[in-house]
Amino acid sequence: xxxxxxxxxxxxxxxxxTLCTQFCPEANTIQYDKxxxxxxxxxxxxxxxAQCVWVCDNMAKHHAIKMIMIDQLPEEFANKLTKNMxxxxxxxxxxPINK
Amino acid sequence: xxxDYVKSTPGFEKFMxxxxxxxxxxxxxxxxxxxxxxxxxxxxLEEHPMCAGCAMTLFIRLSLIALPxxxxxxxxxxxxxxxxxxxxxxxxxxxxxxxxxxxxxxGLKRGLMTRFPDKHKDxxxxxxxxxxxxxxxxxxxxxxxxxxxxxTIMLDNExxxxxxxxxxxxxxxxxxxxxxxxxxxxEKIDMPELAKTAGCAYxxxxxxxNPKRVEQCIKxxxxxxxxxxxxxxQAYTSCNIEYAIPTDKVMxxxxxxxxxxxxxxxxxxxxxxxxxxxxxxxxxYARKAIQTAEVAK
Numbered sequence: 001x002x003x004x005x006x007x008x009x010x011x012x013x014x015x016x017x018t019l020c021t022q023f024c025p026e027a028n029t030i031q032y033d034k035x036x037x038x039x040x041x042x043x044x045x046x047x048x049x050a051q052c053v054w055v056c057d058n059m060a061k062h063h064a065i066k067m068i069m070i071d072q073l074p075e076e077f078a079n080k081l082t083k084n085m086x087x088x089x090x091x092x093x094x095x096p097i098n099k
Numbered sequence: 100x101x102x103d104y105v106k107s108t109p110g111f112e113k114f115m116x117x118x119x120x121x122x123x124x125x126x127x128x129x130x131x132x133x134x135x136x137x138x139x140x141x142x143x144l145e146e147h148p149m150c151a152g153c154a155m156t157l158f159i160r161l162s163l164i165a166l167p168x169x170x171x172x173x174x175x176x177x178x179x180x181x182x183x184x185x186x187x188x189x190x191x192x193x194x195x196x197x198x199x200x201x202x203x204x205x206g207l208k209r210g211l212m213t214r215f216p217d218k219h220k221d222x223x224x225x226x227x228x229x230x231x232x233x234x235x236x237x238x239x240x241x242x243x244x245x246x247x248x249x250x251t252i253m254l255d256n257e258x259x260x261x262x263x264x265x266x267x268x269x270x271x272x273x274x275x276x277x278x279x280x281x282x283x284x285x286e287k288i289d290m291p292e293l294a295k296t297a298g299c300a301y302x303x304x305x306x307x308x309n310p311k312r313v314e315q316c317i318k319x320x321x322x323x324x325x326x327x328x329x330x331x332x333q334a335y336t337s338c339n340i341e342y343a344i345p346t347d348k349v350m351x352x353x354x355x356x357x358x359x360x361x362x363x364x365x366x367x368x369x370x371x372x373x374x375x376x377x378x379x380x381x382x383x384y385a386r387k388a389i390q391t392a393e394v395a396k
Contacts, residue, residue: 053347
C-alpha cells in the first residue's frame with residue numbers, strides 16, 4: 001500500500017483557489033472539476049510527494065488535502081482513474097496566429 | 100511542426116490510445132492556454148520517470164504550458180535529469196550530445212529560418228547546469244556571441260544530480276555533496292551577468308514557486324528570441340535527492356532560496372522592449388508607457 005493525495009471536496013469547493021493544480025509536478029494529476037468547483041486527484045498518477053499538501057496548508061491556508069493510504073480512499077475511487085477522466089475547456093481562445 | 104502533426108489518420112481514431120485522442124481533442128495545440136487554466140485541458144506532458152516531488156519537473160511542466168505556440172516549437176536537450184521528462188512531451192525533442200546543445204540549436208534554427216521564411220519556428224534549449232555551464236559552456240557562449248535567435252533555459256539544480264552528486268560550476272561555495280566531500284572551493288558562476296555581457300536580449304532568474312511569473316518569463320523569452328536576439332532563463336530547480344530535501348518541503352526550500360540568493364531578476368534590452376510593446380501588445384513596454392515613465396523621472 002502507498003500514500004496518495006486526497007482532496008476534501010467540501011473545503012476545496014468553498015474556495016476553489018486552484019493553487020494545487022499549478023504546483024503539482026505531475027501532468028494532469030490534480031484536475032479541476034468545473035461543475036462541482038473543486039480540484040480532484042487522478043489517483044493512478046499520484047506519486048505521493050505531498051507537495052500539494054504543503055501548498056494547501058501554507059500558501060492557500062485551506063488545509064483541504066491529506067495523504068491517505070490508497071485502499072482507504074472514499075467512494076468514487078473508480079471515477080478518479082485517468083481512463084475515466086474528462087476535460088472541460090470552454091474558455092480556451094485560439095492562439096495568436098504565428099507569422 | 101504544424102497544427103496537423105498530432106492528428107490521427109481519418110478512420111483510425113478509435114484505435115488510438117485514450118491519451119492520444121485526448122491530446123487531439125483537448126490539447127493546447129492552436130489554443131491559448133495559461134497556467135490558471137491548468138487541470139481543465141490535456142497537457143503536452145505525459146507521465147514520466149522523474150523522482151516524486153522534483154522541482155525540475157514542476158518547472159518543465161510550467162514552461163511547456165507557457166509555450167506560446169507549442170505546435171511550432173522544437174526542444175533541444177542533453178544528458179541529465181531534464182531529458183527524462185522532456186522526452187515524454189508531445190513536442191519534438193532533439194537529444195544533443197553532452198555539450199553541443201546550443202550548436203545543434205543554432206543549426207536547427209538557421210535551417211528552420213531557411214525552410215519556413217514566412218513563419219517563426221521556436222527552438223528552445225533546455226538543459227541542466229552541468230550541460231550548459233560546464234560541458235557546454237563554449238558552445239553556449241559562442242551561440243550568444245553570434246546572436247543566434249533561440250532561447251536557452253538552464254535547469255539549475257546546483258549539482259550533477261543524475262550521476263550521484265558531483266559538484267558543478269553552479270554549485271555554491273562550501274557545499275558538501277556525496278561526491279564532493281571536502282566542499283566546493285570556488286564561487287558559483289554568475290551566468291546571468293555573463294549572458295548580459297555576451298549580448299542576450301532577455302535574461303531572467305526565476306524560482307518555480309510562482310507559476311504565473313515562470314509563465315510570463317518563458318513567453319517573453321520565446322517571443323523576443325523570434326526576432327530580436329538570444330535569450331536566457333536560469334531557473335532554480337532543487338534536487339531533493341542530492342540535497343536531501345523532504346518532498347513535501349520542496350516549495351519551502353524554493354521560497355527560502357529565493358529570499359536568500361535567487362531573487363527574481365529580469366533584464367530586457369531596449370530593442371526587445373520596443374518589439375514586445377509594438378508587436379505583441381505588452382502595455383508596460385508600449386511607447387506611451389515608456390514616455391510617461393521618462394516624464395515622471
